[in-house]
Amino acid sequence: MSRTAVWYWAARAAIGWLIILAAQVVWLVTDGDGTGLPVAGHVAVLVVTAVVAVAHVTVMPQWRYRVHRWEATSAAVFTQSGWFKQEWRIAPISRIQTVDSERGPLEQLFRLADVTVTTASAAGPIKIGGLDRDTAQRLVAELTATAQATAGDAT
Amino acid sequence: MIDVVEATLTWRRLSPRMLVIHPVQEVVRAAPALLGLLIAGSSSGGKGHLWSLAGVGLMVVLGMLRWFTTTYRVTPEHVQVRRGLVTRKVVTVPRDRVRTVDVTSHVLHRVLGLARVEVGTGTSDRRNEGRLKLDALSAAEAARLRVELLHRSPSAAPAAPAAASAAPAVPYGAPAAEAELARMRPEWVRFGPFTMSGLVTVGVVAGFVSRLVSEGNVDLGRVGPVQETWRWFREMSLPLEIATVVLVLVVFVSVASTLGYVLAFGHFRLTRHPEGTLHVTRGLLTRRATTIEERRLRGVEVTEPLLLRAVRGARLSAVTTGLRAAQGAQRGGSLLLPPAPRAEAVSVARLVLPRVPGAPSASEASPVTARLTPHGPAALRRRFTRAYGVHALVLAALLALWWWAGLPSWTWLTVAALLPLTALLAADRYRSLGHALTSGYLVTRWGSFSRRRAALECDGVIGWNIERSFFQRRAGLATLTATTAAGKQGYQVRDVELVEALRLATAATPGLLDPFLVEARPVSSVG
Numbered sequence: 001m002s003r004t005a006v007w008y009w010a011a012r013a014a015i016g017w018l019i020i021l022a023a024q025v026v027w028l029v030t031d032g033d034g035t036g037l038p039v040a041g042h043v044a045v046l047v048v049t050a051v052v053a054v055a056h057v058t059v060m061p062q063w064r065y066r067v068h069r070w071e072a073t074s075a076a077v078f079t080q081s082g083w084f085k086q087e088w089r090i091a092p093i094s095r096i097q098t099v100d101s102e103r104g105p106l107e108q109l110f111r112l113a114d115v116t117v118t119t120a121s122a123a124g125p126i127k128i129g130g131l132d133r134d135t136a137q138r139l140v141a142e143l144t145a146t147a148q149a150t151a152g153d154a155t
Numbered sequence: 156m157i158d159v160v161e162a163t164l165t166w167r168r169l170s171p172r173m174l175v176i177h178p179v180q181e182v183v184r185a186a187p188a189l190l191g192l193l194i195a196g197s198s199s200g201g202k203g204h205l206w207s208l209a210g211v212g213l214m215v216v217l218g219m220l221r222w223f224t225t226t227y228r229v230t231p232e233h234v235q236v237r238r239g240l241v242t243r244k245v246v247t248v249p250r251d252r253v254r255t256v257d258v259t260s261h262v263l264h265r266v267l268g269l270a271r272v273e274v275g276t277g278t279s280d281r282r283n284e285g286r287l288k289l290d291a292l293s294a295a296e297a298a299r300l301r302v303e304l305l306h307r308s309p310s311a312a313p314a315a316p317a318a319a320s321a322a323p324a325v326p327y328g329a330p331a332a333e334a335e336l337a338r339m340r341p342e343w344v345r346f347g348p349f350t351m352s353g354l355v356t357v358g359v360v361a362g363f364v365s366r367l368v369s370e371g372n373v374d375l376g377r378v379g380p381v382q383e384t385w386r387w388f389r390e391m392s393l394p395l396e397i398a399t400v401v402l403v404l405v406v407f408v409s410v411a412s413t414l415g416y417v418l419a420f421g422h423f424r425l426t427r428h429p430e431g432t433l434h435v436t437r438g439l440l441t442r443r444a445t446t447i448e449e450r451r452l453r454g455v456e457v458t459e460p461l462l463l464r465a466v467r468g469a470r471l472s473a474v475t476t477g478l479r480a481a482q483g484a485q486r487g488g489s490l491l492l493p494p495a496p497r498a499e500a501v502s503v504a505r506l507v508l509p510r511v512p513g514a515p516s517a518s519e520a521s522p523v524t525a526r527l528t529p530h531g532p533a534a535l536r537r538r539f540t541r542a543y544g545v546h547a548l549v550l551a552a553l554l555a556l557w558w559w560a561g562l563p564s565w566t567w568l569t570v571a572a573l574l575p576l577t578a579l580l581a582a583d584r585y586r587s588l589g590h591a592l593t594s595g596y597l598v599t600r601w602g603s604f605s606r607r608r609a610a611l612e613c614d615g616v617i618g619w620n621i622e623r624s625f626f627q628r629r630a631g632l633a634t635l636t637a638t639t640a641a642g643k644q645g646y647q648v649r650d651v652e653l654v655e656a657l658r659l660a661t662a663a664t665p666g667l668l669d670p671f672l673v674e675a676r677p678v679s680s681v682g
Contacts, residue, residue, distance in 0.1 A: 071671060078671045084625050090660075091618035091638075092667055120476075123645030124618040124638030 001068055005130025008110040009061035015106075017053035024049060070128045072139060074146065077117050079126050089126045095119045096147040101140050103133075115139055166226035166237065170293045172267045177218030179263060185211045190367060227289055229303060234274060236287055248274060248287055254451050254476060256301045258444040260294065265442060270297035274304065305432055305446050332429050337492055337503050339423035339437075344413060346494040349462040352419075353411030357404075420493035425503065433473070433507065435490065447489075451475045453615035453641035454596060455491065455504045457523055457608045464606060469500040473507070474611060474642035489642070508596070508610065522596035522610035527589025533630040534650040535585045542581035546574065590648045590659060597637055597663050599648045609646045613663045615639045621656060635660060 028042045037045075069080040076092045100116045107113060113136035117126040131139065185207065225238040234253065236246045255275035264270060274287035292300065388396065421439030428434060433452070436444045454474040463469065471492035492503050504523040553567040584603040591598040597616065600608040620636040627633060627650065635648040635656040648656065661668050 073670045075670065076667055086623045086628065088621040089618065090620075090668060090671065092664070095617035119617045119638065120640035121617055121638035121644045123636060123643075124620065126618075 001065060001070070001130045002112060002132035002135065003065075004110050004132060005112060006061040006065050008107060008112050008130060009064055010057050011110070012106055013057045013060055014053075017049070017057065021046070021049055021053065068129075072143065077126055077128075077143070079128055089124065091117060091119050091124055091126055093143060093146045096143060099140050099143045099147070101136050113137075117143065164228050164230050166228050168226055169222055169289060170269055170291060170296070171222070172269055172293070173222050173291055174219055175267065176263050176269070176291070177222070178215045181211055181214045181218060185214075225289075229300070234287060234304065236289065246287055250304065253304050254448055256304055256446045258297050258301055258442075260291070260442045262440045264291055265440075268294050270294045270442075272297050272300055301444075301446060305430070305448065333426040333434065334429075335424065335426050336433075336506050337423075337425040337495075337499065339420060339493070340495075343420075343493070343495050344417060346463060346466065346468040347413030347416030348409035349460075349466055349468060350412050350416055350494050351408065351460070351462060352415040353408035353413075356411035356415060357408060416494070423493055425491060425507075427506075433491075437490075437493070445490075447473055447475055449509060451641075452507070452509060453639060454609065454611040455508060455523065456610075456642065457500055457504065459497070459606045459608075461604050461606075463494055467497050468494045469497045470494045471500045471504055474609065474615075474639075476641045504610070509612070522591075522593055522598050523608065525591050525593040525598060527591045527598065527600055528655070530585075530588045530590075530632075530649075530651050530655075533632055533652065534588055535582075537626070537630055537632065537650055538581040538585040538588075539578070542577045542584070546570070546577045588649060590651060592659060592662050597646070597659070599637075599646055601647065601649050609642075611637060611639060611641075611646050615641055616664055619660050619664075619668070620645070621653075621660075623653070637663070 024042070024046050028039070028046070031037065031042070063083055067081065067083050067086070069078075071078045072093075074093070076090055077096075079089050081087055081089075096117055097120050098118045100118075102114045102116065103112070104114075111133050113131050113133050115128045115131060115136050117128075118124070128139075220240055221238070224240050225236065227234070227236045229235075229250075232250055234248045234250060238244055238246075253274055257273040257275065258270045259273070260270040269291040270293075271291045272289040274289075289297075289300075291297075388399070391399065418439045418441075420437050422442075423437040424435070426434045426436075427449075431449045433447045433449055434444065435447070436442065452473055452475045456472050456474055457469050458472065459469045470490070472489045473491050475489060491507060492500050501521070501523050505521045508522065550567060550570050553562065553570055556562040557564055557567050580603055584601075587600055587602055587606045589598075589600045592613075595613055596610045597613055598608065598610045600606065616637045616639055618638040620638060622634045622636070623632070630650075631652060632650045633653045633656045635651060636645045637648075637660075638645045648659065651659070657668065
């Protein structure tokens with residue numbers, strides 16, 4: 001993964017948490033007379049959310065960066081992901097059906113890209129997230145070239 | 156030459172006899188509503204009945220329109236179907252992508268000599284859009300289409316369109332050429348009651364009755380026989396009541412299951428054609444014929460549900476690309492053998508499975524009988540902790556409900572009494588776990604209520620997933636999934652020791668994992 005991905009993951013998590021916090025603030029304002037929940041309760045919920053959010057935004061990207069790995073050789077693509085449930089996925093390049101690369105709006109800002117490699121099996125898509133754009137382009141070009149060179153319909 | 160052929164190939168229509176079938180089908184489907192209409196009569200007033208009648212009429216008209224808008228043709232290279240009234244749509248399938256052809260004829264179809272043809276391609280997506288369905292052709296036409304699509308395609312390479320256009324010269328489906336691998340025997344009916352397919356019938360009957368009641372405004376409480384039965388039932392003591400209900404249910408489900416078995420699998424035949432296809436025909440009323448290309452066969456799956464296992468029965472299904480995995484006993488075209496003696500399933504599997512080139516010949520144990528490697532004490536402990544974990548959760552929830560919400564105490568007492576059964580279940584689940592690598596097949600077995608043993612050709616494995624949850628990592632276990640384009644798309648070897656999982660994956664696909672083993676994990680001793 002690109003080191004920039006840490007910032008991208010942090011930004012994405014932060015945006016998610018900001019939406020939740022904003023919703024809570026709106027609730028606090030509209031519920032000003034305290035019929036639903038006393039104001040102290042509102043504040044307590046807000047503080048708890050903020051603490052969880054800060055912890056998530058700072059710890060998660062580092063952790064994810066550490067547990068996510070990928071590798072592509074001339075024969076196969078390999079990924080490792082997950083922290084509670086660790087998963088390794090391997091697909092031989094000769095069995096690759098499609099190679100997609102995808103850039104969301106936020107990823108474009110950080111100059112990152114996702115690459116998804118699918119085989120003929122519905123159980124085996126391999127997703128590599130948070131690659132920097134040049135690496136992603138090179139990977140896609142390489143995989144496509146090798147996959148094209150193999151004969152057969154890869155089932 | 157191709158252009159000339161394509162130009163002269165006109166679009167063909169479905170059989171005009173479908174114009175008769177559609178109205179009848181719609182009326183049958185609306186039968187509960189119509190019956191309700193008859194029982195309730197027009198005296199109760201209201202326009203609801205009229206609306207349902209109008210709905211039936213509309214469906215009939217739409218169904219008939221479908222006949223006018225659907226056409227198809229088979230060119231030397233493609234099969235094309237045009238359909239749709241508002242949105243015209245042409246589905247085109249290259250002929251060399253045709254994997255399976257499924258010919259079904261329901262009772263009505265058979266009376267009029269019709270058959271529905273469904274063409275399966277390699278796509279494994281859940282959506283039905285790409286499927287080619289022709290409902291319906293005349294039986295002769297359907298049989299000809301099947302032969303045309305499947306038996307010519309292996310030899311008619313894209314480079315030889317002339318050979319493909321010469322197809323009509325070949326005698327269609329000469330019966331002498333096929334070899335019979337299995338056939339329904341009357342004594343197999345004894346497995347019928349153990350298939351539990353009757354439970355579905357119970358649901359259907361219940362649904363029918365409830366629709367009849369709601370649409371026909373019938374008050375069941377006022378029907379004489381029902382009242383009588385209910386009164387007689389209320390007079391019994393509680394244990395007797397429970398025993399009666401259980402007995403009635405068991406008898407009903409057994410009878411319904413046996414009936415379902417006979418209807419679904421009567422006339423079952425499995426044959427092999429020299430052109431390289433397996434052919435399954437079955438069904439007493441609804442005839443169903445499935446053709447599977449043997450070169451698409453990647454393995455087989457032997458399923459032994461708990462009840463069937465008790466009477467030494469099993470059923471066999473094919474793991475093949477282009478057919479989705481079978482759901483339930485009757486659905487899915489991948490069935491190779493209905494519930495039958497286990498020995499029969501084993502021998503059919505032996506006949507059907509393609510011999511892997513380079514692997515030792517038949518002297519080695521067949522993938523369906525080979526001894527499996529057990530998964531060791533850690534997997535056994537995990538079976539027990541998981542089974543008792545779920546049990547304890549249920550027990551705790553019931554206890555809490557009893558304490559605070561006033562649930563009767565017999566609920567949690569019953570659950571507590573079931574604790575030994577959980578141990579049996581966990582032990583059986585462990586006993587089922589096993590894997591092996593034999594004569595070029597990866598074999599894995601799992602499950603207790605429905606024990607399954609899948610044999611997958613190593614060549615059909617197109618990738619590996621290794622999953623390790625937090626608890627599995629502590630126990631040193633992993634779940635290895637062999638991904639494949641066939642059947643269920645992925646076959647799991649559950650809770651196997653990590654070293655063994657890597658050994659298995661390396662042995663099944665030599666060389667694939669080697670570059671990653673050292674870096675991926677400090678299990679360098681394996682790589």
